[in-house]
Amino acid sequence: xxxxxxxxxxxxxxxxxxxxxxxxxxxxxxxxxxxxxxxxxxxxxxxxxxxxxxxxxxxxxxxxxxxxxxxxxxxxxxxxxxxxxxxxxxxxxxxxxxxxxxxxxxxxxxxxxxxxxxxxxxxxxxxxxxxxxxxxxxxxxxxxxxxxxxxxxxxxxxxxxxxxxxxxxxxxxxxxxxxxxxxxxxxxxxxxxxxxxxxxxxxxxxxxxxxxxxxxxxxxxxxxxxxxxxxxxxxxxxxxxxxxxxxxxxxxxxxxxxxxxxxxxxxxxxxxxxxxxxxxxxxxxxxxxxxxxxxxxxxxxxxxxxxxxxxxxxxxxxxxxxxxxxxxxxxxxxxxxxxxxxxxxxxxxxxxxxxxxxxxxxxxxxxxxxxxxxxxxxxxxxxxxx
Amino acid sequence: xxxxxxxxxxxxxxxxxxxxxxxxxxxxxxxxxxxxxxxxxxxxxxxxxxxxxxxxxxxxxxxxxxxxxxxxxxxxxxxxxxxxxxxxxxxxxxxxxxxxxxxxxxxxxxxxxxxxxxxxxxxxxxxxxxxxxxxxxxxx
Numbered sequence: 001x002x003x004x005x006x007x008x009x010x011x012x013x014x015x016x017x018x019x020x021x022x023x024x025x026x027x028x029x030x031x032x033x034x035x036x037x038x039x040x041x042x043x044x045x046x047x048x049x050x051x052x053x054x055x056x057x058x059x060x061x062x063x064x065x066x067x068x069x070x071x072x073x074x075x076x077x078x079x080x081x082x083x084x085x086x087x088x089x090x091x092x093x094x095x096x097x098x099x100x101x102x103x104x105x106x107x108x109x110x111x112x113x114x115x116x117x118x119x120x121x122x123x124x125x126x127x128x129x130x131x132x133x134x135x136x137x138x139x140x141x142x143x144x145x146x147x148x149x150x151x152x153x154x155x156x157x158x159x160x161x162x163x164x165x166x167x168x169x170x171x172x173x174x175x176x177x178x179x180x181x182x183x184x185x186x187x188x189x190x191x192x193x194x195x196x197x198x199x200x201x202x203x204x205x206x207x208x209x210x211x212x213x214x215x216x217x218x219x220x221x222x223x224x225x226x227x228x229x230x231x232x233x234x235x236x237x238x239x240x241x242x243x244x245x246x247x248x249x250x251x252x253x254x255x256x257x258x259x260x261x262x263x264x265x266x267x268x269x270x271x272x273x274x275x276x277x278x279x280x281x282x283x284x285x286x287x288x289x290x291x292x293x294x295x296x297x298x299x300x301x302x303x304x305x306x307x308x309x310x311x312x313x314x315x316x317x318x319x320x321x322x323x324x325x326x327x328x329x330x331x332x333x334x335x336x337x338x339x340x341x342x343x344x345x346x347x348x349x350x351x352x353x354x355x356x357x358x359x360x361x362x363x364x365x366x367x368x369x370x371x372x373x374x375x376x377x378x379x380x381x382x383x384x385x386x
Numbered sequence: 387x388x389x390x391x392x393x394x395x396x397x398x399x400x401x402x403x404x405x406x407x408x409x410x411x412x413x414x415x416x417x418x419x420x421x422x423x424x425x426x427x428x429x430x431x432x433x434x435x436x437x438x439x440x441x442x443x444x445x446x447x448x449x450x451x452x453x454x455x456x457x458x459x460x461x462x463x464x465x466x467x468x469x470x471x472x473x474x475x476x477x478x479x480x481x482x483x484x485x486x487x488x489x490x491x492x493x494x495x496x497x498x499x500x501x502x503x504x505x506x507x508x509x510x511x512x513x514x515x516x517x518x519x520x521x522x523x524x525x526x
Binding site: 031070098101113120122125163173177221233257305308 | 434440443446449450462472473475477
């Protein structure tokens with residue numbers, strides 16, 4: 001705990017000092033914003049019938065506070081601190097130096113540009129309590145079997161990003177970003193990335209192999225009429241996650257989003273191809289040396305604003321994994337999970353909403369079973385912004 | 387906790403929140419403003435603001451930001467405009483800022499009236515009857 005606080009203090013201090021200095025020098029503006037969500041997840045199935053399930057059912061809370069400061073016309077600083085399942089976390093602590101809209105340098109700790117969902121990862125910015133499965137970070141049933149989604153969001157890391165945006169006339173917006181960050185990390189002889197090694201609470205938050213991970217994103221937004229627009233994007237990220245730089249991961253994704261009047265349609269697909277090497281540990285299926293697995297994830301979401309108070313949301317999402325495994329893994333060479341979600345949000349006070357959703361999960365049959373396994377999960381949350 | 391008790395707990399939580407929802411709906415449960423309550427000249431600018439600024443977050447975020455200074459709004463809108471896929475073009479900035487100027491003026495006026503009426507330090511209050519209906523008196 002002490003190390004965690006020291007780390008947050010060490011990272012946040014330079015940014016905060018700059019913020020204070022800028023304030024004394026007459027910075028243009030400071031802007032505070034934040035959000036809070038309390039969610040209750042109920043999985044009605046008896047625990048005895050789902051012994052392998054590991055789920056954070058019960059109450060969870062996520063609280064975030066963000067400070068943005070325009071130090072000058074070109075330089076700004078952003079710090080965000082949140083508290084959730086991992087305790088205190090510093091998902092943002094960076095400077096933006098913008099030469100023009102088309103050329104911005106971001107330095108510090110941030111989530112590199114990947115996919116469309118990450119800009120909405122704050123619980124106040126999406127209508128369901130849970131994130132889409134490809135981006136799941138701790139709300140999925142059997143999450144430990146799957147080691148979360150394809151790319152659990154947010155995914156803050158330390159590094160540099162160069163990006164920008166450009167409008168072609170008044171109809172087409174182009175965004176791009178390219179970055180180098182520390183990259184994800186894993187333990188020796190592990191078969192998958194240990195996501196928590198990238199979080200602030202880890203005892204030593206440094207790169208484990210000295211080789212940055214790199215990535216890029218490009219997206220186009222086409223405006224069709226006054227109330228409609230279409231966004232298409234593609235992202236890729238590559239790095240190594242072991243100390244010896246032998247084991248690589250590549251994450252690629254494509255996203256498509258359309259807004260037609262009061263309706264938003266979103267589709268996103270992600271795939272992670274990853275190498276692992278268990279050395280002398282037994283594999284579940286024949287093989288030796290470095291093994292490869294692919295983890296696919298996709299979601300399709302429809303969100304309809306009924307009026308100023310009510311929004312309805314429907315989502316279908318899933319994960320599919322192909323590849324070898326450690327002997328003790330409950331997954332098979334080909335494993336999948338699917339989910340259907342229906343939900344609604346209701347504004348109860350300005351800035352405060354209730355979110356309710358029901359999720360129907362499907363898992364493949366196991367051993368003596370011959371039918372898919374279905375489970376129900378219910379979410380109820382109160383979320384607010386300030 | 388056995389399933390029956392868990393279901394009972396969920397029902398209790400659900401009932402409480404439904405009661406809260408009913409209360410909220412009856413009073414001030416809305417994210418944006420009531421267009422009918424806005425001056426006609428402001429409505430097109432508000433509608434553009436509402437379309438552009440609800441793509442990634444609720445309208446309550448800017449409306450409850452507490453910002454009442456035009457210079458700050460300029461920086462704020464520019465920051466949002468540069469967000470990837472924002473859909474806010476440079477040409478959109480002027481009408482959005484026009485609306486935010488009007489909105490800020492209303493917030494200042496309401497705050498001033500509230501302070502004069504109460505004779506005390508400004509406290510947040512929610513107005514849903516007239517003027518910038520459905521907006522909060524802005525305080526930082």
